[in-house]
Amino acid sequence: MSDEKHSGRTAGIVVTHGKLAEELVRTAELIVGTQEDLYAVAASDLCDEDIIGRVREIVRARADTNVIVFVDYFGGSCCINSVRAVEHEEGIKIISGVNLPVLLAFATKRGTMPFEEMVDHIIRRGRESVKVVDL
Amino acid sequence: MIVLFRVDDRLIHGQVILGWGSVLRPDRIILADDEVASNEWEKNLYAASVVPEIKVSILPLLEAAAQLKRGIFDTERVILLVRHPKDVVALMDLGLPVGEVNIGGLHFREGRQKLLDNVYIDGEERNIMRELVKRGVILDGRAVPGSRAVKLNSRVV
Numbered sequence: 001m002s003d004e005k006h007s008g009r010t011a012g013i014v015v016t017h018g019k020l021a022e023e024l025v026r027t028a029e030l031i032v033g034t035q036e037d038l039y040a041v042a043a044s045d046l047c048d049e050d051i052i053g054r055v056r057e058i059v060r061a062r063a064d065t066n067v068i069v070f071v072d073y074f075g076g077s078c079c080i081n082s083v084r085a086v087e088h089e090e091g092i093k094i095i096s097g098v099n100l101p102v103l104l105a106f107a108t109k110r111g112t113m114p115f116e117e118m119v120d121h122i123i124r125r126g127r128e129s130v131k132v133v134d135l
Numbered sequence: 136m137i138v139l140f141r142v143d144d145r146l147i148h149g150q151v152i153l154g155w156g157s158v159l160r161p162d163r164i165i166l167a168d169d170e171v172a173s174n175e176w177e178k179n180l181y182a183a184s185v186v187p188e189i190k191v192s193i194l195p196l197l198e199a200a201a202q203l204k205r206g207i208f209d210t211e212r213v214i215l216l217v218r219h220p221k222d223v224v225a226l227m228d229l230g231l232p233v234g235e236v237n238i239g240g241l242h243f244r245e246g247r248q249k250l251l252d253n254v255y256i257d258g259e260e261r262n263i264m265r266e267l268v269k270r271g272v273i274l275d276g277r278a279v280p281g282s283r284a285v286k287l288n289s290r291v292v
Contacts, residue, residue: 075149076149
């Protein structure tokens with residue numbers, strides 16, 4: 001299911017309720033610069049079929065690379081729709097609980113390490129990012 | 136004891152588990168849906184999204200009605216969840232007494248007209264909801280507990 005694909009840098013798709021996905025991507029780009037192959041699917045005006053369709057469309061267009069689908073939270077409709085969208089695809093991971101540090105880690109590390117290792121790194125960074133600020 | 140009987144075409148998701156779940160504190164969510172109950176992959180998908188504190192039963196409509204009528208869940212606080220208004224009629228026809236239903240999510244689709252941000256219905260669905268009104272059921276249109284309370288009964292006749 002998570003084969004390493006060598007053709008290019010891993011693509012990212014952010015799928016969230018409301019317009020969060022668009023703002024997360026936009027904000028990440030303010031910090032690390034414009035990102036190629038980092039897509040936002042904001043569910044706000046989309047029905048379930050549209051969300052599944054969009055994710056599938058992007059995944060198939062990037063069939064030559066690995067893809068990470070970043071969803072807002074585990075078990076929500078964005079998560080479930082994403083699972084449905086990638087059901088028969090290879091080389092894809094879905095990561096829940098997307099936040100800005102997660103996207104920044106993705107942007108800075110993609111293309112520098114093997115896929116599985118990068119996924120572990122991103123999750124670690126995401127988790128570490130939530131802490132009491134005690135300077 | 137059924138603390139919420141909800142119609143939501145997204146079935147089990149955040150609004151149910153967190154939105155209603157955190158206020159009603161259910162012991163169990165019963166998803167009564169023939170399609171999901173007959174498909175292991177779908178069952179696992181929905182069961183996995185429920186927090187560990189809440190038990191889940193995913194059953195075909197017939198079995199859900201039978202178990203509820205047998206009184207198996209009488210001592211538990213239960214959220215009963217179905218996909219569509221016609222499933223409410225089906226459960227009532229199977230003998231389940233229903234006083235109020237939360238029409239929590241009928242999402243936008245081609246052919247559906249908007250009643251509320253979270254409720255879009257077509258002609259057939261309007262007729263089914265009219266039937267429920269005729270049977271004395273109160274239709275509450277809240278997406279989550281804090282949403283403005285809207286009784287849909289007069290909106291479908």
